[in-house]
Amino acid sequence: MSKYIIKGDAKIDGEVDISGSKNSALPIIAACILNGGVNTLYNMPNIRDTNGMLEILSDLGCKVVKKKNKVIIDSSNASKMNINEKLMREMRSSVIVVGALLARFRKAIFSYPGGCEIGARPIDLHINGFRKLGINIDENTRYIVCKCDKIIPAEIHLDFPSVGATENLMLASVLSDGETILRNVAMEPEIEDLQNFLNRMGAKISGAGSNIIKIKGVKKLKEVSYNIMPDRIETGTFLCYTAGTGGKIELNNVRDEITLPVLVKLEETGCKIYREPNKIVLQAPKRLKAVDIQTLPYPGFPTDMQSVFLAMLVTAKGTSIVTENIFENRFKCVPELMRMGAKISISGSSAIVKGVRKITGTNLVATDLRGGAALIGAAMKAKGITTIDNCEYIERGYEKLEYKLKKLNIDFTKER
Numbered sequence: 046m047s048k049y050i051i052k053g054d055a056k057i058d059g060e061v062d063i064s065g066s067k068n069s070a071l072p073i074i075a076a077c078i079l080n081g082g083v084n085t086l087y088n089m090p091n092i093r094d095t096n097g098m099l100e101i102l103s104d105l106g107c108k109v110v111k112k113k114n115k116v117i118i119d120s121s122n123a124s125k126m127n128i129n130e131k132l133m134r135e136m137r138s139s140v141i142v143v144g145a146l147l148a149r150f151r152k153a154i155f156s157y158p159g160g161c162e163i164g165a166r167p168i169d170l171h172i173n174g175f176r177k178l179g180i181n182i183d184e185n186t187r188y189i190v191c192k193c194d195k196i197i198p199a200e201i202h203l204d205f206p207s208v209g210a211t212e213n214l215m216l217a218s219v220l221s222d223g224e225t226i227l228r229n230v231a232m233e234p235e236i237e238d239l240q241n242f243l244n245r246m247g248a249k250i251s252g253a254g255s256n257i258i259k260i261k262g263v264k265k266l267k268e269v270s271y272n273i274m275p276d277r278i279e280t281g282t283f284l285c286y287t288a289g290t291g292g293k294i295e296l297n298n299v300r301d302e303i304t305l306p307v308l309v310k311l312e313e314t315g316c317k318i319y320r321e322p323n324k325i326v327l328q329a330p331k332r333l334k335a336v337d338i339q340t341l342p343y344p345g346f347p348t349d350m351q352s353v354f355l356a357m358l359v360t361a362k363g364t365s366i367v368t369e370n371i372f373e374n375r376f377k378c379v380p381e382l383m384r385m386g387a388k389i390s391i392s393g394s395s396a397i398v399k400g401v402r403k404i405t406g407t408n409l410v411a412t413d414l415r416g417g418a419a420l421i422g423a424a425m426k427a428k429g430i431t432t433i434d435n436c437e438y439i440e441r442g443y444e445k446l447e448y449k450l451k452k453l454n455i456d457f458t459k460e461r
């Protein structure tokens with residue numbers, strides 16, 4: 046595994062172009078299986094997770110051509126229905142390929158994706174929803190075998206507004222011969238991007254962004270080209286990096302309104318924010334004020350921003366309470382931050398962060414994607430040099446990170 050070496054006492058002052066959204070790109074790549082044709086995707090982030098999903102589609106028989114941030118996926122010769130077990134384990138979000146395989150082939154075979162660094166990540170909501178669509182699920186062997194003669198439109202109420210389950214059930218029901226209604230669904234912007242993509246293909250879906258989605262099944266879907274939405278978590282990450290260093294940043298290629306849950310909390314810390322539909326400018330105060338956050342499904346504060354925001358608060362004035370309501374194990378960066386001198390205690394699903402004046406650089410280890418990103422934010426404002434091992438975790442979700450940080454005058458090198 047490689048490591049990052051970051052010199053601290055930095056103050057960000059510059060501008061960055063935000064990349065395409067990882068969490069929108071992944072279900073849209075999976076959806077390219079549906080039409081058995083050629084799909085052209087623009088603003089595709091070139092990161093480990095999207096490349097992993099493209100590898101899964103190639104393994105299923107799709108022809109994939111990547112040209113920087115443009116990807117052409119031809120699914121006309123896709124024929125396999127079993128998802129590669131090794132690839133599945135490497136990226137559990139590949140479970141959303143199942144819905145697309147079921148819609149096109151009425152069959153899908155995959156191994157249980159298993160948990161990851163932030164939690165058990167069960168797929169019971171996906172499986173229960175598939176059963177309601179008339180899909181027979183055999184979980185008794187090493188693999189999960191899903192098959193049906195046809196998808197039966199249904200009304201499905203999710204116990205929890207799961208992002209992945211919402212996406213999987215949208216994909217599974219788009220080619221049926223009736224209307225499926227999904228209730229208590231996720232309202233994340235990435236769900237709207239998936240609806241827009243599928244409707245561009247000729248699907249008849251409405252309601253994404255609300256808690257009820259209706260999918261009128263169609264017989265066929267056509268070839269499309271599509272521009273993936275900006276990454277709202279990368280947007281929030283760079284805003285928090287800047288706030289933590291008392292600096293100033295201008296972000297382009299963003300969508301301000303979907304970043305609002307984070308912008309509102311950054312203003313509470315004392316940051317000044319100017320925004321237009323595709324641009325955000327943040328000016329941080331010399332020292333941030335402590336604030337409390339709790340993660341919730343969208344439009345609540347995003348769980349993917351929790352670690353990065355927490356790391357920003359370790360040097361704020363006062364005590365902050367950070368409550369994680371979505372995943373059971375998403376404070377793994379806390380022990381690493383404490384090794385830098387942060388004063389944090391965990392009580393149940395909350396981290397109590399007592400702001401200190403300064404933290405000190407040391408040797409750290411990334412434990413997951415967003416926890417690793419949090420350590421970068423801590424390192425750039427710490428005294429002295431910090432190394433971060435296992436930086437491959439971070440490269441799952443952040444494109445051209447080295448280039449972007451150096452452009453912001455951060456003294457950042459990667460040791461291969």
Ligand code: EPZ
Pocket residue numbers: 067068069071138164165166167168169170171172205206207208209210231348349371372373414415442
């Ligand atoms: C998506 O994961 C995102 N990943 C995650 O981003 C994000 O943190 C999460 O949504 C919540 O916003 C992608 O979009 C690729 P969930 P997903 O199903 O779909 C429980 C990142 O850092 N649950 O909404 O897996 C689950 O255990 C990643 O970019 C069940 O109990 O999230 C969790 O506690 C990390 N049963 C909660 O729901 C199920 O069948 C939210 O999970 C499914 C989920």
